[in-house]
Amino acid sequence: MNRIIILLTFIAQLKAAHVHLVPNNAKTKNVTGELTLVQCEDNLIEITGKVYGLTPGLHGIHVHEKGDLRDGCMSTGPHFNPENVTHGGQNSPVRHVGDLGNILANESGVADVNIKDSIISFTGNNNIIGRAIVIHSGEDDLGRGSSPLSASTGNSGDRWACGIIKAE
Secondary structure: OHHHHHHHHHHHHOOEEEEEEEEOEOOOEOOEEEEEEEEOOOOOEEEEEEEEOOOOEEEEEEEEOOOOOEEEEHHHOOEOOOOOOOOOOOOOOOOOOOEEEEEEEOOOOOEEEEEEEOOOEOOHHHEOOOOEEEEEOOOOOOOOOOOOOHHHHOOOOOEEEEEEOEEO
């Protein structure tokens, strides 16, 4: 009986996750935020929250491979890409699992995040629990740009904030 309760508790925890975003370098850009990730009944993952301290405009948001912040956001590794494919937009037919597109910061530098995604998951090969979300300095070109970085990073610039995706 105790095993069943423990298992059910664990499964319930996989329905939601939280990310506390910290600045990569608070001396140069103090970007912070809080994100909540919830698995909806249609198995989409919904990401909601706010990011503060951005410049007005679009900023790339990605799930990165590692939940390691020992060297700030640089130790999170590349975009989460278990299929080893090229970078794309959230709705592209070919994309990294971690490609979530852009968030829009208003004139006050605040972005209201509301993303729904059918590729990321809390289980299986596309499991994002324990990985990191990274907010970038620039707009993600969704793999459509002319820069060599477009096919790997969306040419979205420096890593301004990051946080580990933790199951609730």
